[in-house]
Amino acid sequence: MEHYKGLKPSRRxxxxxxAAVGGALxxxxxxxxxxxxxxxxxxxxRQDLGAGVDAAPYGVPSKFEADVxxxxxxxxxxxxxSSVNFTPLHALDGIITPNGLCFERHHGGVAVIEPSEHRxxxxxxxxxxxxxxxxxxxxxxxxxxxxxxxxxxxxxxEWAGAQLNGCQFxxxxxxNVQYTGVPLRLLLEEAGVKTxxxxxxxxxxxxxxxxxxxxxxxxxxxxxxxxxMNGEALRPEQGYPLRLVVPGWxxxxxxxxxxxxxVGDQPWHAREETSKYTDLLAxxxxxxFTWEMDAKxxxxxxxxxxxxxxxxxxxxxxxxxxxxxxxxxQVDVTTDGGMNWHKARMSGPSFDKSMxxxxxxMDWDGAPLLLQSRAHDSTGYVQPTKDxxxxxxxxxxxxxxxxxxxxxxxxxxxxxxxEIS
Amino acid sequence: MEHYKGLKPSRRxxxxxxAAVGGALxxxxxxxxxxxxxxxxxxxxRQDLGAGVDAAPYGVPSKFEADVxxxxxxxxxxxxxSSVNFTPLHALDGIITPNGLCFERHHGGVAVIEPSEHRxxxxxxxxxxxxxxxxxxxxxxxxxxxxxxxxxxxxxxEWAGAQLNGCQFxxxxxxNVQYTGVPLRLLLEEAGVKTxxxxxxxxxxxxxxxxxxxxxxxxxxxxxxxxxMNGEALRPEQGYPLRLVVPGWxxxxxxxxxxxxxVGDQPWHAREETSKYTDLLAxxxxxxFTWEMDAKxxxxxxxxxxxxxxxxxxxxxxxxxxxxxxxxxQVDVTTDGGMNWHKARMSGPSFDKSMxxxxxxMDWDGAPLLLQSRAHDSTGYVQPTKDxxxxxxxxxxxxxxxxxxxxxxxxxxxxxxxEIS
Numbered sequence: 001m002e003h004y005k006g007l008k009p010s011r012r013x014x015x016x017x018x019a020a021v022g023g024a025l026x027x028x029x030x031x032x033x034x035x036x037x038x039x040x041x042x043x044x045x046r047q048d049l050g051a052g053v054d055a056a057p058y059g060v061p062s063k064f065e066a067d068v069x070x071x072x073x074x075x076x077x078x079x080x081x082s083s084v085n086f087t088p089l090h091a092l093d094g095i096i097t098p099n100g101l102c103f104e105r106h107h108g109g110v111a112v113i114e115p116s117e118h119r120x121x122x123x124x125x126x127x128x129x130x131x132x133x134x135x136x137x138x139x140x141x142x143x144x145x146x147x148x149x150x151x152x153x154x155x156x157x158e159w160a161g162a163q164l165n166g167c168q169f170x171x172x173x174x175x176n177v178q179y180t181g182v183p184l185r186l187l188l189e190e191a192g193v194k195t196x197x198x199x200x201x202x203x204x205x206x207x208x209x210x211x212x213x214x215x216x217x218x219x220x221x222x223x224x225x226x227x228x229m230n231g232e233a234l235r236p237e238q239g240y241p242l243r244l245v246v247p248g249w250x251x252x253x254x255x256x257x258x259x260x261x262x263v264g265d266q267p268w269h270a271r272e273e274t275s276k277y278t279d280l281l282a283x284x285x286x287x288x289f290t291w292e293m294d295a296k297x298x299x300x301x302x303x304x305x306x307x308x309x310x311x312x313x314x315x316x317x318x319x320x321x322x323x324x325x326x327x328x329x330q331v332d333v334t335t336d337g338g339m340n341w342h343k344a345r346m347s348g349p350s351f352d353k354s355m356x357x358x359x360x361x362m363d364w365d366g367a368p369l370l371l372q373s374r375a376h377d378s379t380g381y382v383q384p385t386k387d388x389x390x391x392x393x394x395x396x397x398x399x400x401x402x403x404x405x406x407x408x409x410x411x412x413x414x415x416x417x418x419e420i421s
Numbered sequence: 422m423e424h425y426k427g428l429k430p431s432r433r434x435x436x437x438x439x440a441a442v443g444g445a446l447x448x449x450x451x452x453x454x455x456x457x458x459x460x461x462x463x464x465x466x467r468q469d470l471g472a473g474v475d476a477a478p479y480g481v482p483s484k485f486e487a488d489v490x491x492x493x494x495x496x497x498x499x500x501x502x503s504s505v506n507f508t509p510l511h512a513l514d515g516i517i518t519p520n521g522l523c524f525e526r527h528h529g530g531v532a533v534i535e536p537s538e539h540r541x542x543x544x545x546x547x548x549x550x551x552x553x554x555x556x557x558x559x560x561x562x563x564x565x566x567x568x569x570x571x572x573x574x575x576x577x578x579e580w581a582g583a584q585l586n587g588c589q590f591x592x593x594x595x596x597n598v599q600y601t602g603v604p605l606r607l608l609l610e611e612a613g614v615k616t617x618x619x620x621x622x623x624x625x626x627x628x629x630x631x632x633x634x635x636x637x638x639x640x641x642x643x644x645x646x647x648x649x650m651n652g653e654a655l656r657p658e659q660g661y662p663l664r665l666v667v668p669g670w671x672x673x674x675x676x677x678x679x680x681x682x683x684v685g686d687q688p689w690h691a692r693e694e695t696s697k698y699t700d701l702l703a704x705x706x707x708x709x710f711t712w713e714m715d716a717k718x719x720x721x722x723x724x725x726x727x728x729x730x731x732x733x734x735x736x737x738x739x740x741x742x743x744x745x746x747x748x749x750x751q752v753d754v755t756t757d758g759g760m761n762w763h764k765a766r767m768s769g770p771s772f773d774k775s776m777x778x779x780x781x782x783m784d785w786d787g788a789p790l791l792l793q794s795r796a797h798d799s800t801g802y803v804q805p806t807k808d809x810x811x812x813x814x815x816x817x818x819x820x821x822x823x824x825x826x827x828x829x830x831x832x833x834x835x836x837x838x839x840e841i842s
Contacts, residue, residue, distance in 0.1 A: 043534070043535075043538055043626070045532040045533055045534050045626060045627065045628070045678070046532075046626055046627070046628060046630070047628060048530075048628060049502045049529050049530040049628050050502065050527070050529065050530030050531035050532050050533060050627065050628065051502075051530050051531045051658075052500065052501025052502040052504060052527070052530055052531075053491075053493045053501050053502075053504045053505055053506040053525045053526075053527060054493050054495070054501045054504075054506070055501070055531070056491075056658065057490035057491050057492070057506075058481070058482065058489075058490050058491070058521045058522065059491070059520060059521040059522070059523070059525075059656050059657075059658060060479070060521065060656075061479065061653065061654060061656060061657075062533075062534075062654060062656070062657045062661045062662075063533075064535060064536055064661075064662075065653070065654045068479075068653060068654065069478035069479050070474075070477075070478050070479070070480070071478070072474045072475050074475070079473065080473025080474050080475045080476070081470045081471065081472075081473040083473060083474045083475075084474055085474040085475070085478075091653070091654075092649075092652040092653060093563065093565070093601040093649045093652060094565040094599045094600075094601045094649060094651070094652045095565065095599065095652070096517060096598075096599045096651045096652045097652050098519070098520055098651050098652050098653045099480060099519055100479045100480040100481065100521075101479065101480070101652075101653065102480070104474045104480075105474075106471070106473070106474060108470050108471065109469075109470040109471030109472050109473055110471035110472045110473075110476070111466040111467075111471050112466055112471060112483075112484075113464070113466050113483075113485075114464075114485060115485055117464055135730065135731050136731075138731075138737060139731060139734070139735040139736065139737060140735070140737070141737065141766075141780065141782050142514065142737065142739070142768065142780060143768055143769075144514070144515040144516065144768050144769030144770075144778055145769070146770070177517075178515045178516065178517045178769065179515075180514040180515045205464070205466060205467055206466065206467070206471065207466070207467060207468060207469060207470050207471065209467070228513075228514045228515060230515070230517045230519050230651065231513040231514060231515045231516070231517045231518055231519050231522075232482065232486070232489060232512070232513060232519045232522065233482060233483060233486045233489065233512075235480050235481075235482060235483070236480075236482075236483045237472075237477065237480055240483045240485075241483075241485075257466070309556065310556050310557075310559075310560060313560070314560040314561070315560065316559060316560060316561070316562065316563065318563070345562075347563065347564055347565050348564075348565030348566070348599065349565075349567070349770060349772070351770070357565055359562065359563060361562050
């Protein structure tokens with residue numbers, strides 16, 4: 001049983017919100033069956049037979065959840081085939097992202113691959129070059145791990161100040177699922193990496209042929225060649241039938257529709273690790289090979305897309321935190337823009353390089369709030385302010401912005417993306 | 422990094438399966454770019470731009486996965502509105518069931534509920550009868566837990582011997598997701614349970630008005646009033662917008678579309694706990710209140726719907742195990758009908774009252790196999806044979822059959838549901 005560190009609703013507090021049955025029925029205290037206001041006015045769903053078990057072989061969400069979708073920002077890119085959409089973090093809870101809502105980032109649109117025709121090739125500095133079918137890969141030992149996948153450009157627009165009004169857009173280039181796959185190490189061992197093989201180049205089977213270099217140490221550590229997410233086959237937009245999983249590292253390296261792994265003695269300096277995915281500093285020098293995603297967090301509710309609608313009294317503040325370097329043992333929440341910090345309650349499993357869920361329960365007096373969250377990871381690193389990051393990195397980059405996010409809540413419960421210093 | 426206790430594919434073994442590049446190209450050893458057989462014959466997905474990020478606001482599986490669906494058995498029940506369909510366990514991996522594939526069991530079809538009109542009432546032996554809106558419930562502290570939900574009738578047809586040819590049908594009345602919800606304890610504390618309140622009756626808002634009795638001790642222990650599964654809102658067929666979660670206990674008690682909780686001093690003896698969900702023994706006496714789901718396991722691949730198609734050599738055997746009384750520290754696998762048992766490799770997280778994933782990797786010589794798995798739970802309980810269960814319980818019941826399942830694999834790799842004694 002979890003211990004609620006935040007203020008939990010007391011009976012007195014809560015009753016200002018929920019209706020006592022007596023109140024709902026004009027003060028009369030009645031026995032259960034006759035008092036039930038739902039029997040007096042039965043809703044249609046209590047009178048009508050619904051759909052049977054043959055109606056939806058693959059289920060879909062309720063029609064009342066039609067707004068909980070991935071959203072793109074058409075002005076952001078020249079074409080939707082090389083663009084991004086965003087996970088609706090404000091509407092989710094727990095730590096698992098359902099497959100239908102995992103954000104997408106493509107460079108040449110979604111490849112539609114017939115799995116029986118898909119091949120994975122290992123070539124270069126190996127004893128024996130190999131081509132695997134999907135069936136071949138299913139004969140290797142598999143592992144199951146929950147990992148977050150975050151685009152390096154997540155929160156990128158925020159380098160220049162508060163830009164996007166909603167955590168779906170400021171922080172929604174992330175998802176968190178359980179992957180099933182074969183350790184890349186086993187496939188490289190099968191091919192036999194030569195002594196001089198220090199890097200791999202991974203390449204997708206999509207029209208963009210997206211490729212990235214990865215150091216051999218990481219390749220042999222925890223990378224997976226994955227074929228399932230949250231139990232079922234990868235979704236097409238997530239690399240069906242095969243993608244690379246590079247735990248804790250920037251999403252661009254998690255090559256989708258992976259078709260080739262070349263072993264070499266140095267990095268390839270591909271387009272996506274030179275002109276893109278390098279971090280231009282104020283002095284014109286670019287940081288490169290900034291692979292790890294630093295500890296980060298965001299309050300998902302209340303937030304601009306999830307305002308407070310219930311007035312004052314008990315309020316649940318919740319959000320997510322993650323680190324590419326380990327777990328998140330602690331998240332702090334402030335409601336006054338950083339003057340006072342409170343330890344949030346962590347809820348749900350804590351996995352290495354996975355999203356974590358936190359809550360902070362409070363009694364809201366109806367006054368404006370400045371909400372922030374601050375993640376601590378298992379290495380001792382503490383999430384910095386955006387200003388602290390800007391002092392060192394300038395504002396040229398669009399990548400690796402893990403600064404603290406601020407939401408201003410007004411007396412009506414509306415939330416806005418703001419910067420405070 | 423996991424240690425593979427089973428036989429892992431050795432390079433020599435494996436190469437009988439995968440094609441070495443040299444072999445695929447008639448023995449010529451070529452450099453990577455020119456050797457690549459995929460460049461010689463590029464597939465269409467490498468030439469065509471695919472769909473953009475605006476194409477699928479809520480994603481769906483690949484068209485090549487069209488067979489991975491819930492399936493019902495029309496002859497099983499008189500009408501699909503009071504029937505069941507089954508999770509395709511044979512096609513899944515890891516421990517999370519994606520929401521679209523969670524089996525369904527309805528008594529009056531799927532209620533389609535407008536969440537703003539939904540109410541949860543607590544009445545009976547309480548200090549203050551209460552009616553909660555969904556918004557009220559969102560103001561209480563929430564928890565996140567991964568639990569299995571298994572129908573008490575899962576494997577029920579197997580009491581009379583091997584009946585259904587596929588683990589989707591023999592064991593598919595189970596799913597395993599992460600729930601987000603409010604501890605029921607907090608709501609009961611809000612209402613104030615009177616000293617004589619020892620039971621609750623929980624009732625659904627569907628046309629069937631499904632109801633069950635639950636002892637107060639369980640209600641105050643780990644039950645959740647849940648509104649999310651795997652991060653998003655409950656699916657309509659899983660109780661949207663609100664269901665009860667009764668960890669480890671039979672699925673029928675997890676009332677969907679929950680609208681009322683009555684506190685009483687004794688059980689209600691509702692239809693679903695008298696004429697149904699009691700276990701008729703051979704002597705005519707029925708076991709009642711058999712709530713906990715005992716430890717159980719099944720091999721999901723190979724299995725009748727997932728035969729071996731790759732011939733002899735490295736073979737991955739995998740399955741799932743669970744217990745309503747705790748975790749699963751160990752699963753044993755036999756390939757010879759129980760003469761020799763081998764410890765399987767557990768992979769992925771081990772949660773209380775959750776599904777666990779196991780693997781056993783072997784080198785298959787092509788001879789017929791008799792595959793079984795046997796779960797051990799954290800209380801020390803070991804999954805029994807079906808015959809051992811029948812000796813005590815007879816064959817009248819359709820509930821709580823957690824006996825060991827056998828698949829016979831023939832030399833062609835086909836699998837069949839069999840009984841051995």
